[in-house]
Amino acid sequence: MFLIRILYASEVSSSFQPGDVESILESARHNNSANNITGLLCFNNKYFLQCLEGSRSRVNDTYQRILKDPRHQRVIMLDYREIFKREFDQWSMGYVPQTHLTRNLNMRYSATPEFDPFEMSGESVYQLLASIRDNIPSV
């Protein structure tokens, strides 16, 4: 049971309702704690960016459930890798709202000041999340 990490992006669908983020976080935290999964979820009201880390089988099962969720669309895998330690282990699912996705941060890790994970490499996305972890420990 070795560790892996995935990073993926998606976009809200037309069936997404205000308040859905709270229910997504509630079930994510409940299920991820039970599955020993850790990670972060960024959301800017248009795009999701999520990191999931844990055992390969549990992360895969979770990702397959997430893929079928009608509240988002255009789900795209940005990175999959085997890891030797977790990087986001303080959160069963930490939440990074739009207010933390500042123009300065986006400029550092992408080509424009707007948050658009579809335009980012897996490495840039990982570095963005690591920077948030180090600088905004309350997420």
Ligand SMILES: Cc1cc2nc3c(=O)[nH]c(=O)nc-3n(C[C@H](O)[C@H](O)[C@H](O)COP(=O)(O)O)c2cc1C
């Ligand atoms: C952007 C997004 C991120 C999600 N993240 C997780 C997650 O980390 N873990 C999880 O179990 N479910 C996550 N979900 C919810 C799943 O798609 C699914 O609704 C849930 O796992 C079903 O479990 P439940 O019946 O216990 O609520 C996410 C959904 C969306 C749209």
